[in-house]
Amino acid sequence: MRLVIARCSVDYVGRLTAHLPMAPRLILVKADGSVSIHSDDRAFKPLNWMNPPCRLREEEGGWTVTHGKTGEQLILTIEEIMHDSAHELGVDPGLRKDGVEAHLQELLAEHIETLGDGWSLIRREYPTAIGPVDILCRDHLGGTVAVEIKRRGEIDGVEQLTRYLELLNRDPLIAPVKGVFAAQEIRPQARVLATDRGIGCVTLDYDALRGIERTDTLF
Known part of the structure; x- marks a missing residue:
């Protein structure tokens, strides 16, 4: 899993359009290819996301995440990256039920x-x-x-x-x-x-x- 904390704006382009203005946010890039953008509230739910299969292209000044089937995109305009790290979590044992x-x-x-x-x-x-x-x-x-x-x-x-x-x-x-x-x-x-x-x-x-x-x- 890759954890990026960045000051960014986010635009979702597809069947629906959505815009997140410039602000500090957490970006999660998981091993399954999914990308999600989080704020410091809203509990577990991301502000916006792209499920796999998708392709991440990093360029100077921003990222573009494109869905492999629908062509819909998450466009991240990045003003500043404050943290960028990768971590290997391994295979999750799954939820233990009561x-x-x-x-x-x-x-x-x-x-x-x-x-x-x-x-x-x-x-x-x-x-x-x-x-x-x-x-x-x-x-x-x-x-x-x-x-x-x-x-x-x-x-x-x-x-x-x-x-x-x-x-x-x-x-x-x-x-x-x-x-x-x-x-x-x-x-x-x-x-x-x-x-x-x-x-x-x-x-x-x-x-x-x-x-x-x-x-x-x-x-």
Whole structure:
């Protein structure tokens, strides 16, 4: 990973246009080729970014990042570079899930028909270059579906599934791959983002998956 802190402005040129005025920012260039621009707030979310496949061209006074398929560009006008370093992070071991989340994955794999009649499991923890997909399965039409499972469905879970889908859909042996975001509780903002990206949402009943019948008793 390359970390650059620079005073720069950023223009996104493509289907949409966006402009970030001149200011100090953090630029991340990852080993997968992605480039993202960050400020000192907004938590984890970048101000702007370009996902791979993309090509970075460095010239005096700026950078141009061009997407390999769409031709869209990030154009960085750099006034001053204050820091520039590269670091080898190696292969990430992946996110360790808590007990409930891991058990949800196991139960859903055992009862994959919860997602729909005629669905079948391909495998759990399907490996990718950026971490394992919780469940890879087939729907009733034989299409490939990647399932990301959370206890609480937040926006970052949708973003994680989006990255998996971008990668999986480059594999001609399984593409096209659709996505399903499954959780015990899905926040409204996460549901809106998932729907906008064509990702299905499923609310999981932990007790039902375990075969426990709920009874409401008044005392």
